[in-house]
Amino acid sequence: MKGFKNVVYMSLAIGMLFYSIPQLNFRDIGSLPMIFSMVWIAMALLVIAAHLHQILGVDEEKRQELSRIKRMKKWQMEQLVQGRRKMLQFRK
Structure with a gap:
């Protein structure tokens, strides 16, 4: 049950990442929207890595x-x- 929960949450995080990437702003280097986009992607990848770490045991x-x-x-x-x-x- 515990592993299944981690797989579901990781799948949701991956889905959110793929849904959000086209909508994030990467045009203006150094602008606040770009910084937010980079931080948001880093946090999403951190969540995915944590769930993968749990799944691998x-x-x-x-x-x-x-x-x-x-x-x-x-x-x-x-x-x-x-x-x-x-x-x-x-x-x-």
């Missing part, structure tokens, strides 16, 4: 790697605590 791989690292640190901490317990029991 790049964050999922990073999340899995971080989860693996956290499990390893937890295991190491448990080993350290168990080792100290053994040392305390040995001293008694």
Whole structure:
């Protein structure tokens, strides 16, 4: 469901981009309408890139790697605590 939502939103953003390009002003270099057009296109491309990033699952791989690292640190901490317990029991 989550991936489907990203595909729909990305498709809408692409549709808005294709619809707006012929209507944006690119004639007068340095004018406010041209600056607005360039910023609008940059924002639309940023939205499309964000949805594509989610669809490709790049964050999922990073999340899995971080989860693996956290499990390893937890295991190491448990080993350290168990080792100290053994040392305390040995001293008694």
